[in-house]
Amino acid sequence: MAETLSYSMPLALTGLTFAIGIRTGLFNIGSEGQVYMGALAAVAIGSASLSYAGHAHIALTLIGSALIGMLWALIPALLKVYRGVHEVLSTIMLNWTAYYITMYISSQVLVDPARPEKTLSVLESSRFSTIVPGTTLTGGIFISIATALAYYFLISRSVLGYEISLLGSGIDVARYAGVNVRKIMIYSFLLGGIASGIAGGLLVIARPPTYAIYGTLGNIWGYGFEGIGVALIGRNNPIGIILASILYGGIKNGGRFMEYYAGIDSDLVKAINGLIVISLSMPELFRILGRLVRR
Amino acid sequence: MDDSGGRDRPYISMRGIVKIYPDGTLALRGVDLDIYRGEILGLLGENGAGKTTLMKILSGFLRPTRGLIYIDGKEVRFRDPSDAINRGIYMVHQHFSLVPSFTVLENLCLVHGRGFLTTLKGLDLDIVREKAKKLLSVLGLDVPLDIPVENLPVGVRQRAEILKALFIGANVLILDEPTSLLTPYEAKELFRFIKELAQKGAAVIFITHRIREVIEVTDRVVVLRRGLVAGEMITRSATPEKLSELMVGGEAIVRREIATSERNILAGKPILSVRGLVVLDDLGRPVVKGVDLDLFQGEILGIAGVEGNGQSELVEAITGLRSVLKGSVILNGVDITNKTPSYIYKHGLIHIPSDRDRLALALDMKIYENVLIGLQRNPAYHHNIIPRIINWDTVKKAARELIKRFSITAESLDAKARALSGGNRQRLVIARELSKGAKVVIASNPTRGLDIASTSYVRTILRELRDRGAGVLLVSSDLDEILELSDRIAVIYDGKILGILSREEAKRVDIGLMMGGVQAS
Ligand SMILES: Nc1ncnc2c1ncn2[C@@H]1O[C@H](COP(=O)(O)OP(=O)(O)O)[C@@H](O)[C@H]1O
Ligand SMILES: [Mg+2]
Numbered sequence: 001m002a003e004t005l006s007y008s009m010p011l012a013l014t015g016l017t018f019a020i021g022i023r024t025g026l027f028n029i030g031s032e033g034q035v036y037m038g039a040l041a042a043v044a045i046g047s048a049s050l051s052y053a054g055h056a057h058i059a060l061t062l063i064g065s066a067l068i069g070m071l072w073a074l075i076p077a078l079l080k081v082y083r084g085v086h087e088v089l090s091t092i093m094l095n096w097t098a099y100y101i102t103m104y105i106s107s108q109v110l111v112d113p114a115r116p117e118k119t120l121s122v123l124e125s126s127r128f129s130t131i132v133p134g135t136t137l138t139g140g141i142f143i144s145i146a147t148a149l150a151y152y153f154l155i156s157r158s159v160l161g162y163e164i165s166l167l168g169s170g171i172d173v174a175r176y177a178g179v180n181v182r183k184i185m186i187y188s189f190l191l192g193g194i195a196s197g198i199a200g201g202l203l204v205i206a207r208p209p210t211y212a213i214y215g216t217l218g219n220i221w222g223y224g225f226e227g228i229g230v231a232l233i234g235r236n237n238p239i240g241i242i243l244a245s246i247l248y249g250g251i252k253n254g255g256r257f258m259e260y261y262a263g264i265d266s267d268l269v270k271a272i273n274g275l276i277v278i279s280l281s282m283p284e285l286f287r288i289l290g291r292l293v294r295r
Numbered sequence: 296m297d298d299s300g301g302r303d304r305p306y307i308s309m310r311g312i313v314k315i316y317p318d319g320t321l322a323l324r325g326v327d328l329d330i331y332r333g334e335i336l337g338l339l340g341e342n343g344a345g346k347t348t349l350m351k352i353l354s355g356f357l358r359p360t361r362g363l364i365y366i367d368g369k370e371v372r373f374r375d376p377s378d379a380i381n382r383g384i385y386m387v388h389q390h391f392s393l394v395p396s397f398t399v400l401e402n403l404c405l406v407h408g409r410g411f412l413t414t415l416k417g418l419d420l421d422i423v424r425e426k427a428k429k430l431l432s433v434l435g436l437d438v439p440l441d442i443p444v445e446n447l448p449v450g451v452r453q454r455a456e457i458l459k460a461l462f463i464g465a466n467v468l469i470l471d472e473p474t475s476l477l478t479p480y481e482a483k484e485l486f487r488f489i490k491e492l493a494q495k496g497a498a499v500i501f502i503t504h505r506i507r508e509v510i511e512v513t514d515r516v517v518v519l520r521r522g523l524v525a526g527e528m529i530t531r532s533a534t535p536e537k538l539s540e541l542m543v544g545g546e547a548i549v550r551r552e553i554a555t556s557e558r559n560i561l562a563g564k565p566i567l568s569v570r571g572l573v574v575l576d577d578l579g580r581p582v583v584k585g586v587d588l589d590l591f592q593g594e595i596l597g598i599a600g601v602e603g604n605g606q607s608e609l610v611e612a613i614t615g616l617r618s619v620l621k622g623s624v625i626l627n628g629v630d631i632t633n634k635t636p637s638y639i640y641k642h643g644l645i646h647i648p649s650d651r652d653r654l655a656l657a658l659d660m661k662i663y664e665n666v667l668i669g670l671q672r673n674p675a676y677h678h679n680i681i682p683r684i685i686n687w688d689t690v691k692k693a694a695r696e697l698i699k700r701f702s703i704t705a706e707s708l709d710a711k712a713r714a715l716s717g718g719n720r721q722r723l724v725i726a727r728e729l730s731k732g733a734k735v736v737i738a739s740n741p742t743r744g745l746d747i748a749s750t751s752y753v754r755t756i757l758r759e760l761r762d763r764g765a766g767v768l769l770v771s772s773d774l775d776e777i778l779e780l781s782d783r784i785a786v787i788y789d790g791k792i793l794g795i796l797s798r799e800e801a802k803r804v805d806i807g808l809m810m811g812g813v814q815a816s
Contacts, residue, residue, distance in 0.1 A: 159683045162664075162671050169657035175616055176646070176654045177669045178637030291659065 002132035008249030009144045009206065010035070012242050013199035014227025016151050017192035019236035021087070022288060023155065024188035025168040030076055030091030031196040032224025033098030037072045038065035038200025039213050039220045040102050043110050046122025046205050057125040062143065062201050069197015070190050072098065077189035081182045087189075095224070099217070107215045121211040128206040140206025145242060147198060151191070152238035164188055199223060226252075232281030244280075251276055304368070305329035306498060307353070307384075307467065312362035314348050314522075322348040324522040325362070330467065330500065335493045337513035337530065338502045341542055341810075342602045342772050344519040346502045347389070350469045353500075354386035355379030385465035387456045389472050395445035399438055399455045403427055403462050430461055436488065449578075450481030457488075468492065469500045474508060475603055486512045504601045506538050506811030518542055539807035543774055565589035565625075566766045567613075567644070567735050572622035574605070574612040583609045584790035585622070590735065590766040595757060597781030598770045601810050605790035606770050607649065610739050613768075614646040615639045626735060640669060645728040649739035649770075655724040658713040662705055663687070663694040665712045666727055697726040702752075718749030725756060736760055739770045754780060774806065788812045 014031040021028030041064040050057050075094060079085035110119040128138035155161035163184050167174040174181055203220045204213060213220055230248050234240030255269040307330040314323040323345045330336055338346045351357040353364065355373035364371050366382055373379045376386075393402045404423050427440060438455050439447070447455065453473060460468055470489070474482040489499045489512065501513055509516050509530065516533060518525045518541040526541040567590040574583035582605040590596050600606055611617035613624050615636040623632045631639045636646075648654040656665055667690050670676060676693070678684040694708055701722045705715060715723065721741070728736075738757060742750040757780060761767050771777050777784055778801065785795045786809035793809040 157684050157687075159671050159677075159685060162667065162685060165660060165664075166657055166668065166671075169659050170653060172650075172653050173655065173657050173668065176636060176648065177671065178635065178640060180635075 002135035002137035004246060004249040004253045005141050006135060006137040006207065006249070007252045008242075008245035009141045010199040010203050010223045011226055011230045011248050012144045012148050012245035013195045013202070014223050015230030015234060015241040015245055016148060016195040016227075016238060017199075017224075017231075018228045019231040019234070019238070019241060020151065020155070020164070020188055020192050020195075022231065022236050023168045024164050024185060025171070026080075026185065026188060027088050028073075028076070028091060028189060028192050029088060029225070029228065030073060030094055030189075031192065031199075031227050032222075033091070033095035034069040034072045034193050034196035035200040035203065035220060035224045036095075036098040036102040036217065038069040038197035039204045040105055040110075040200070041065045041068040041197070042126075042201040042204035043106075043119045043122060043213055046126035046211075047110065047120040049123060050125070054125065057123070058128065058205065061122065061126045061205055062198060065201025066194045066197045069195070069200060070193040072197070073189040073193025074186070077186040080189075081185050102213070102217060102220075103215070106213045106217070110213075111215075112212065116215070118210060118214050119212045122205050126205055127208075127211055128202075130208055136208050138206040138208065140202040143198065143202060143206070144245075147195060148238045148242050151195070154191075155238065160184070160187060196224060196227075199227075229277040229281055232284045233277065235284050247280075248277070303331070306332045306367065308365040308368075309349070309353065310363050310365070312349060312352060312364075313360045314345070314352060314357065315360045322522055323352075323359075326519070326522070326524055328517060328524070330498050332466075332498055333493055333496045334514045335489060335499045335501055335512060337509040337516035338500060338519065339504065339506065339509050339516055339538060339542060340519035340525075341504060341774070343521075344542075345522045346519055347471055349519070350386055350471060350500060350502060353379070353467075354384050354469055356386070380463055380465070383464060383466040384469070385460040385463060385467070386469040387453070387460060387471065387473065389475065391452055391456050393444045393452065393456060393459065396443055398441050398443050399447075399458070400424060400427065400440040402444060402455070403440075403459060406459060406463055427458065427462060430458065434458075434461065434488070435491065448481075449476045450478065450484070453477070453481075453485070454488075466496070467498045467500070469502070471502045472504070472603075473501070474503065474505065482508075504542075504811065506535050506542070506808065506813055508812075509533075509538065510535065520544060535808055535811070535813045536804060539811055539813070540804050542811065543803050543807035564591075566592050566627055567768065568625045569613065570623045570625075572609065572612060572624065573620045574608045574617060575620055576608055581620070582790050583612065586787075586790070586792055588768075588785065588792065590768050592734070592766050593761060593764050594782040595761050595767040595769050595780050597777035597784045598768065598787055599774055599777045599784055599806055599810060600772065600787035602772045604787050606772075606787050607739070609787070610646070610648070610737055610770055614644065614737060637669075637672070640731065640733070643734040645731050645733040645736055647725060647728055647736065647738040647741050649743065651721060651724050655728075656712050656720060659711060661709050662698075662712055662715070662723070663691045663708040665723060666690060666694040666697060668727065670727075670731065693730070697723070697730060701726040716746075718745045721745055721749060721753060725753060729756070729760075734765055736765055736767045737770070738767060740772065741769070742771075742773070742776060774803070774810075778803070778806075786810055 014035060017031040018028060042061050045064040046061045053060060072094065076087050076090040079090045080087050106119045112118050112120050128140045130138050163179045166177055166179055167181060167184050171181060200220060204211060210219060226248065230241055230244045233247065234244030251273050255273055258264045258269050259266050309326065309328040312323050312326045315321050326349055340346050348357065352359045355376040355378050371382065400423060424440065431438060436454055436458060438451060438458050444452055444455060473485060477485065493499050503509060513530045516530050517527045518538060520542060569586055569588040572583055572586040573581055576582040586609060598606055608617055612619050615634055619633050623630060626642050626644055629642050631642060652658060657668065667676060676685060676689050678686045691708055698705055703719050703722045705719065742753050757767055769780055781798060783795055783797050784801050784806065786793045786806055788809060789812065
């Protein structure tokens with residue numbers, strides 16, 4: 001169970017990114033790249049010796065991750081709002097850009113001189129320690145859940161959240177209601193970027209034992225896209241997403257055991273997991289498609 | 296009105312055509328129509344008269360609920376448009392049907408030999424090109440064959456569409472409101488061309504609501520009104536007045552007692568004043584071409600006109616949803632030209648839009664959430680202490696009150712707005728907008744699609760608003776509604792106000808004439 005939660009920690013956040021996009025009527029699939037950038041920032045800040053910072057080191061690292069995730073999301077936002085570039089195109093391209101930047105920096109700049117297959121590990125002062133001994137579950141899970149709760153509050157109670165939902169239900173009604181469409185679109189991207197940036201940060205500073213990025217990006221890869229499934233299962237509702245991320249984490253975690261104990265080929269495990277996720281996402285997927293068609 | 300005396304028998308006859316749409320709309324109520332070779336037949340009628348429906352039936356796009364079609368005296372049944380095309384009947388729709396990213400030539404290839412097999416066998420572009428060129432020179436038409444359709448001006452696109460029709464071998468050509476997108480020059484060209492076509496023996500059916508055009512180009516005219524043939528005339532013997540009367544119905548002068556004396560109105564200062572307004576449509580063409588209007592407190596100013604003469608763009612420009620190219624809009628002394636909708640609402644204008652489902656409601660959101668549309672920044676609905684946090688309890692309370700006061704039938708506040716019937720949706724919109732307490736109301740087709748009870752309810756509310764001193768700008772393509780409610784009536788045609796009549800002097804016939812583009816004397 002602790003291991004399951006550990007998997008779900010980043011997924012809840014990347015799920016939020018996709019969900020908030022859909023709620024705005026945007027198909028924002030840029031989470032993956034924002035995760036990379038957030039992880040990169042975490043390594044850079046977390047491995048720097050900021051002795052005077054003390055325990056604030058963790059906070060600084062996460063803020064750095066969130067900020068760079070946000071900045072990375074600002075690019076597709078501006079492209080969309082001022083140049084009409086569709087977000088699917090720009091975010092896919094930026095995912096790859098982030099991928100190569102992270103590859104380069106991980107292997108050339110922030111590389112661990114002793115172990116060139118990974119980056120420097122972040123210092124003790126910016127690590128979350130495990131809360132269940134013998135597992136990889138750390139206090140990072142609380143950051144993840146708190147963020148999802150904050151987003152829930154924002155979406156369901158604030159004027160910003162309301163305007164996001166209005167825009168999501170149609171650009172015409174949003175304009176009629178006096179919503180500043182460009183501003184809200186940009187905010188939606190930025191909120192998404194923050195969540196995925198934090199996810200990237202947590203993957204580095206809250207997933208023992210490495211506390212670093214592998215040169216293959218193997219330990220930070222894929223969470224952005226899996227977030228889409230999580231968001232769909234959680235019906236784009238932050239509370240639902242918390243639950244869906246735990247379910248998804250369970251499936252992922254369980255998959256490992258299928259490999260160990262039943263000797264099932266890992267690709268088959270992935271295929272089975274994929275099937276489970278697709279069947280669970282169907283209702284929400286149909287709803288979204290239905291909305292697009294009606295428009 | 297027998298006009299076939301000197302002619303052969305009709306080429307096509309439609310008999311007793313009835314059309315009921317699946318949603319129950321009775322669009323045609325038993326129409327007879329004859330079409331002769333070599334004539335240009337005008338099909339005239341107001342919006343919703345059934346012109347398009349009738350011709351879609353003739354061209355195989357729709358099946359009649361009842362009624363028969365004869366060609367050369369033999370009964371035919373069309374299962375789909377290709378059946379009609381095989382009999383030489385082709386309809387050019389209001390919205391064209393060419394593939395935009397293909398060139399004209401490629402579009403022709405799509406219909407050449409008609410079908411996949413030709414394409415698979417490898418289509419000889421040169422053969423199609425030769426055939427098209429020959430056709431163009433015979434017709435005296437000029438259409439570039441190698442430019443993607445989307446890059447062509449609308450007029451040329453239409454010619455390409457006609458080229459396609461003749462390429463297929465059409466000898467009955469139906470044009471649905473063909474001039475609505477054209478410049479006057481392009482329209483002239485089109486008229487010249489269809490006259491030539493008719494001389495060569497084709498039948499051309501020209502659908503329009505513009506009386507002037509009927510007189511200019513047709514040989515014979517059939518007037519539809521509310522799904523029935525209202526009359527038929529040889530164009531030479533028709534007068535604009537007569538046609539207008541047939542189109543809108545022949546009632547005499549409309550006289551009704553007046554709530555507010557018009558002199559009082561005009562003595563005051565206008566609460567909304569529009570000057571020299573020029574507005575472009577989505578394609579960048581001017582569709583509001585210099586409109587001046589003054590709206591006074593305590594009056595309903597009706598804007599009559601056939602749909603598509605610039606009224607929707609006019610409303611959007613006034614309400615901040617579309618930018619103003621030239622001119623000004625002054626609301627209560629404040630310049631609101633090109634201001635945002637929220638700025639305009641704040642200065643006392645509310646907008647009840649024609650397309651309420653798309654503009655005024657978020658159908659997939661809950662009913663109480665819809666009550667907040669446009670009010671979301673009003674601190675009255677926010678948390679007492681934390682700013683910009685919505686207090687949904689206050690919103691729900693307001694929603695409950697509105698629902699009670701406006702007799703809205705809703706199962707629960709938590710239901711989606713989509714669950715409401717059309718009448719209740721409009722009540723919800725009006726309830727919410729009126730709760731904003733504005734001095735100027737812009738209502739666009741406010742009773743379209745509503746049941747009788749809701750219609751009369753909405754009209755009562757508009758009158759009450761007027762009596763309480765608001766200025767109401769009522770834009771409607773329903774002439775009866777305009778005549779029933781308005782204190783003054785402005786007629787819009789082709790982006791301009793052709794005239795403003797007071798209710799006493801407003802005659803149906805004159806308004807009908809002006810709606811058809813003829814300046815009343
Ligand atoms: N697809 C449809 N479904 C239901 N009603 C329709 C449909 N198309 C047209 N109508 C209705 O049928 C009537 C006649 O419409 P139409 O033939 O388009 O008139 P016109 O072309 O003369 O403006 C109108 O009341 C219109 O609202
Ligand atoms: Mg029509």
